[in-house]
Amino acid sequence: xxxxxxxxxxxxxxxxxxxxxxxxxxxxxxxxxxxxxxxxxxxxxxxxxxxxxxxxxxxxxxxxxxxxxxxxxxxxxxxxxxxxxxxxxxxxxxxxxxxxxxxxxxxxxxxxxxxxxxxxxxxxxxxxxxxxxxxxxxxxxxxxxxxxxxxxxxxxxxxxxxxxxxxxxxxxxxxxxxxxxxxxxxxxxxxxxxxxxxxxxxxxxxxxxxxxxxxxxxxxxxxxxxxxxxxxxxxxxxxxxxxxxxxxxxxxxxxxxxxxxxxxxxxxxxxxxxxxxxxxxxxxxxxxxxxxxxxxxxxxxxxxxxxxxxxxxxxxxxxxxxxxxxxxxxxxxxxxxxxxxxxxxxxxxxxxxxx
Numbered sequence: 001x002x003x004x005x006x007x008x009x010x011x012x013x014x015x016x017x018x019x020x021x022x023x024x025x026x027x028x029x030x031x032x033x034x035x036x037x038x039x040x041x042x043x044x045x046x047x048x049x050x051x052x053x054x055x056x057x058x059x060x061x062x063x064x065x066x067x068x069x070x071x072x073x074x075x076x077x078x079x080x081x082x083x084x085x086x087x088x089x090x091x092x093x094x095x096x097x098x099x100x101x102x103x104x105x106x107x108x109x110x111x112x113x114x115x116x117x118x119x120x121x122x123x124x125x126x127x128x129x130x131x132x133x134x135x136x137x138x139x140x141x142x143x144x145x146x147x148x149x150x151x152x153x154x155x156x157x158x159x160x161x162x163x164x165x166x167x168x169x170x171x172x173x174x175x176x177x178x179x180x181x182x183x184x185x186x187x188x189x190x191x192x193x194x195x196x197x198x199x200x201x202x203x204x205x206x207x208x209x210x211x212x213x214x215x216x217x218x219x220x221x222x223x224x225x226x227x228x229x230x231x232x233x234x235x236x237x238x239x240x241x242x243x244x245x246x247x248x249x250x251x252x253x254x255x256x257x258x259x260x261x262x263x264x265x266x267x268x269x270x271x272x273x274x275x276x277x278x279x280x281x282x283x284x285x286x287x288x289x290x291x292x293x294x295x296x297x298x299x300x301x302x303x304x305x306x307x308x309x310x311x312x313x314x315x316x317x318x319x320x321x322x323x324x325x326x327x328x329x330x331x332x333x334x335x336x337x338x339x340x341x342x343x344x345x346x347x348x349x350x351x352x353x354x355x
Contacts, residue, residue: 031060032056034053034057038053046132058148058151062155079109079110079136080110080111080135080136081110081111081135081139081323082112082114082135082138082139083100083114083139084113084138084139085115085116086118086119086143087118090267091295091297092267092295093141096141097316099314100317102313102317104320107324109136112133120142121145127152134156135158136159136323137159137160137161138158139320139323140161141163142208143162159323161174161323162175162176163315164315174322174336176315176316176318176319176336176339178315179338179340179341181214183217183292183341184201184216184221185218186308186343187343188217188221188262190290190306190343190345191290194349194351196260196352197259197352198256198257199218199258199259200233200251200258201214201233201235201261202262203215204236204268205236205238211236215234215236218262233251240265241267241268241271243268244263245275248271248272248274248276249278258287259287259352260288261288261289261290263291265291266292266305266307267295269291269292269298269307270297273289273301273348283348284349288352289349290308290343290349291306291308291348293307294310295307298346299346303346304346305346305348306349307344308343309344311340314339
């Protein structure tokens with residue numbers, strides 16, 4: 001069950017003379033020369049506090065290691081999970097949202113969805129709204145918090161989980177992802193096993209962790225067979241259709257074009273497929289193509305797309321269950337989870353053309 005609502009001031013621990021004990025908000029208010037309601041407003045994300053006072057209170061909370069015992073939903077409000085995703089408008093994002101909603105509904109928890117318009121870092125006004133809602137927890141998709149924002153959630157005992165991280169996360173931050181390195185390895189092994197020796201890879205941004213991991217797997221598959229990788233066949237871009245199209249045109253316009261392309265997402269693969277058709281190339285007769293994610297549409301394109309199955313629904317649902325279990329149970333602890341990937345072979349791959 002959820003914890004009972006706290007008092008109006010938000011005090012969460014008993015005052016003690018021990019140096020190791022967390023102070024009450026009354027102690028912090030007295031130290032700063034402000035009122036107890038002012039400290040409570042900062043804790044609860046209220047906007048009616050001056051920026052200078054807010055900064056002083058947050059600094060004192062950090063300095064004293066203040067932490068609420070439990071984040072609780074305001075009286076009369078339903079329990080919520082906050083989901084923040086870097087951008088909407090893709091089938092990939094929809095799969096994540098559906099996974100979160102499914103698990104949240106099973107637990108009787110509502111979902112608040114925010115989008116960052118392509119950014120990977122939320123603004124402070126978003127975090128202020130989260131503090132005011134006091135959700136069961138926060139799910140960050142391809143997004144990250146800075147150290148100050150992280151402390152703001154931790155000091156209010158609001159747990160958070162990062163899904164499909166866009167970069168290295170501290171060891172004590174809970175994450176849910178998939179084995180991107182193995183996904184890149186299995187996709188490239190498949191193409192090399194068919195006999196392809198000029199295999200290109202088109203991935204996402206080079207500062208995004210999953211992009212680099214998939215390319216590392218691509219390289220490892222070549223190393224297993226002691227094959228060199230042509231640097232010109234390794235491309236970073238974005239995970240969207242237009243990114244795949246642009247990189248596909250450049251690769252397939254080369255006089256020494258690749259006979260196979262591993263795309264870092266199914267959407268990129270669709271862009272490569274269009275580029276190939278504009279150039280008069282047939283898939284898989286002239287070009288083999290592998291995608292990543294196994295989105296529902298990958299089975300319906302022509303030809304059906306060979307792709308790496310990334311369990312997006314289960315990644316999102318796992319993150320949601322982690323938060324619900326932690327937010328509603330005594331002593332729950334978040335952890336790092338890496339789900340398995342597997343290759344789904346369909347009609348877009350074949351042996352390379354002769355000659």
